[in-house]
Structures are given as structure tokens and as C-alpha cells.
Amino acid sequence: MHSYHNPGVPTALSIFEPLQDGSTVSVHGHVRHGHHKNFAVELLSGPNIVLHVNFRFHHEHIVAMNSQFNGAWGPELRHKNPLHHSEHFHLTIRVHATHYHIAVNGHHLADYPHRFPYNAVQAIGLKGDVHVDKVHFEGFHFQRRWDGHIDHGHSGYHAYGTETYVAPVFSQPNYNPYR
Numbered sequence: 001m002h003s004y005h006n007p008g009v010p011t012a013l014s015i016f017e018p019l020q021d022g023s024t025v026s027v028h029g030h031v032r033h034g035h036h037k038n039f040a041v042e043l044l045s046g047p048n049i050v051l052h053v054n055f056r057f058h059h060e061h062i063v064a065m066n067s068q069f070n071g072a073w074g075p076e077l078r079h080k081n082p083l084h085h086s087e088h089f090h091l092t093i094r095v096h097a098t099h100y101h102i103a104v105n106g107h108h109l110a111d112y113p114h115r116f117p118y119n120a121v122q123a124i125g126l127k128g129d130v131h132v133d134k135v136h137f138e139g140f141h142f143q144r145r146w147d148g149h150i151d152h153g154h155s156g157y158h159a160y161g162t163e164t165y166v167a168p169v170f171s172q173p174n175y176n177p178y179r
Contacts, residue, residue: 002142004135010127010161012044013135018119019043019095023139025124027091029132031055031083039128041091044160045120047071051093051100051112055081055128065102067115079110095139127161 004013015025027041038058043051049068056062065077082104083089094101095118099111126132 002137002140005133007126007132007135009039009130009132010125012123012125012160014123015121015137017140017143019121020119020139021095021097023095024137025093026134026136026138027124027126027132028089028134028136029130030088031057031085032129032131033086037085037129039130040125041093042125042127043093043118043121044123044125045116046122048116048120049125050116050118050121053091053093053102055083055130057081057083057085063109065110065112069116074115077110077112082107082109125160 007013025043031037031039038054038056040052040054042049042053048070049066052064052066052068054064054066056064060078061081063079063081065079067074090105092101092103094103096111099113100118101111102109124135126135
């Protein structure tokens, strides 16, 4: 097991080993107060957003899920948002062979089918109006140290979640940082 405690938001936290069937990523935090607030948790692979989970609190009060590949978004899946302003939450993303099982506060929210290989995920992105207490990883081999530097084959996720963020580009085709 490995955890990041009180990461600043926005941030992108490296995942030092590939996701595998049975891996779990958990995010513990609370929603900041306000009717025009939202926040997103994303699984990232270079410039691609493998999984985008966006909790929206204005107008629709939904959770939108999607993927972005080479700058193009896929069809958005929408679910009722179970969270409320200033509420604590526990979001769990569990990897299965065909989908991500997503739960909030122990209750199933959605199964999101893989649109991009889950073993290519390099980081988890956190952005928006949220305070994160802890990000917890389980179901990995933990054969590497999770507190050092990893060469993702690109410049990294500097300024992730800000106006100045520019998605990284892979420096080498078919680069695999987990070899």
C-alpha cells in the first residue's frame, strides 16, 4: 500500500507501477462549499485522459465520466451526483479486466468501460474545488519505491489543472516507463 497525504490541488501524482486487474485507487476528501463548484479526478497517460470523473454541482448536479485521446473527447456518460457541498467523501476506482468500478462512500456509482489500456496510466490528476486528505493505492506489486522520480517519457504534468497547463507529449513512440 502507498498513500499521499494532503496533496495540494490541483496536482498530478505519479503512479509508479502499471495498474492491473484488482488495483484500487481511493481518494478521501471533502467538497468545497459553493453552488458553482466542481472537481475532477483523472487517470492520466501522457497527453491522454484515460478516465475523467467530474463531480458537477451547478445546474445539473451530475457526475460526468469520459476519456480524451489525442485531444478528442469520447461520448460522455452521466450519473446522478451523490455528493453535496462541504461533504466528506471516499471515492474508489477499482480496476477490472473490462471496466473501472467506481464507488462513492461505499455505494456503487458506475462501471466505466475501458476506452484506453489501463496499464498505460501514469498519474492521477486532482483538480477543482476540493480538499483532498489522502490518495491511497492498493493491489500493486510495490516492487519500486513510490517516493522517487519516474521517467514517464515526457516532460511531466507541470501546472496540471491550471490555466497554463499544456499536456505532455511523449518523447519516444511507444514509450513504456514500467519496463
